[in-house]
Amino acid sequence: MIPLSVPNLSGNEWKYVKDCLDTNWVSSVGSYVNQFEELAAKFSSVTRAVATVNGTSALHISLILSGVQRDDLVILPNITFVAPANVIKYMGADPILMDVDEHTWQLDIALLTRFFEQECLIKEDTCHHKNTGRRISAIIPVHVLGNMVNMEKLLPLADYYKIKVIEDATEALGSTYKGKPAGSFGLFGCLSYNGNKIITTGGGGMILTNDKELGEKAKHLTTQAKADPLEYYHDEIGYNYRLVNILAAIGVAQMEQLPAFIDRKRNVSELYTRELKDVPGFKPQVITEHVNPNCWLFTCCFENSKGLLKYLNDNGVQTRPFWVPMNQLPPFKNDLYFHVDDIAGSVYKSCLSMPCSTNISDKEVIEVSNKIKEFYA
The missing domain is CATH 3.90.1150.10 (Aspartate Aminotransferase, domain 1)
Known part of the structure; x- marks a missing residue:
């Protein structure tokens, strides 16, 4: 059988994993987590990257920090892997499914423009869907198969209609639009390191952002919102979404x-x-x-x-x-x-x-x- 898409572990993976085992740094704290985040941020031309357990958790935290609320609407292309649609539902929100371009299979920007003009209005500095009155708080452009949405046209639309952009770049690590990396355009970008992706940590994901404060907040939420280095004091609802050091070690080798x-x-x-x-x-x-x-x-x-x-x-x-x-x-x-x-x-x-x-x-x-x-x- 010629397989569809399998990992290529031909670099320093064994060496770095052995280092984790030899030093007992196998869990959520260790140097490889920091290295992996730094390499991801540099490669994607953003100021902050936060490693997560998978791409879905990266999307979840990004929606939370983008201010998506229960009963909101979030725009999503109808062609996508199911993860971003699921995450919208986690929030108690619902997707507005948007058809794709017949040639590129990316979110159809002309259709999106028509939707905004015909179906939406701006009220109290937020975008609302006319028929339901519900707030549209975010859009998730999915860069399908490593191709990319026309971000030059999407970003002004999102800005005009006051909605946050969360890039699902889980398939597009290494893709660029006018030389700018996928995941670096929106308020957040999200990556995946699942076993079939271009690089893998077995599982794993990454949150990308150029907002320093939101980057720190993402790190806080993904580590159970622990607010004290010694005491088990948690100042808000947190999530066990951190990537462990042994998987980050594989990620560092893959990034090379x-x-x-x-x-x-x-x-x-x-x-x-x-x-x-x-x-x-x-x-x-x-x-x-x-x-x-x-x-x-x-x-x-x-x-x-x-x-x-x-x-x-x-x-x-x-x-x-x-x-x-x-x-x-x-x-x-x-x-x-x-x-x-x-x-x-x-x-x-x-x-x-x-x-x-x-x-x-x-x-x-x-x-x-x-x-x-x-x-x-």
Whole structure:
């Protein structure tokens, strides 16, 4: 089986983990946590990074610190992994699901503009949804598959309508828009280090921000809001969302290899695109103008994608469908979905993700491509 996307632990991971074991610094305190946060902040061009247990917890804390309240509305693209939609519900808020661009599969900025103009009003310096009267307090642009939302157009809209921007950059570590890293545009950016991401700590996430005070607050909340270095005095509701030192050690080793991993992902994407260009219905994701993507997960559209999915998995190629759109999932089926043609539904029906680990060989990429060609022969 050629796997979809697996970790590449070919650097100093064993050395740094052994150091943790040898010194007994395996839990939530230790030098590797600080190193990992510093490396993440520097790489993403922000002033503060806070390591968390996973990307979902990073999103949760970011929503809390952005002032999202119960009964608020939060704008979210309909094509996303489920985590940000779940986190909105954690807050007692609801998502407004926004359709995506048919080419880039990112949140549709033209559609978003129309939504604001037709469906919203500014009242008492906050944005409200006209039909329900509910406050819209935040937007979560998800940089899907390592491509990016057009942030140059999104940010002025969000500023005008008085809503906070929390970037879900969990798939886009290493992607840039006009040279500026994903996760560095909004009030917060969130990263994930899950096992299938471009670098991994097994689990793990990161909160990025340029607001020093909010960065300190994020660190406080993720460490159970312990307010005294000696006494177990906690001054507000906190969360056990801290990343442990032994996983941060893996993260430090992975960060050392990240530039090479990004280069490999881009090479794999280019090779697939060249090999598959004549396959019936082949349609790769169009990269947003001015974006240099990390090419995290090679995903593209095909004719009879469900048949191809079964054929590949039956023949030793681990392939996965795209995420089910949020409006089709039971927890979110009653939430507002703003769309014209339901592009999200069309993308879901035709898209598949192909093996693209950073340690996949060119020979394996060509083998996968040949299997796809066999299916259509």
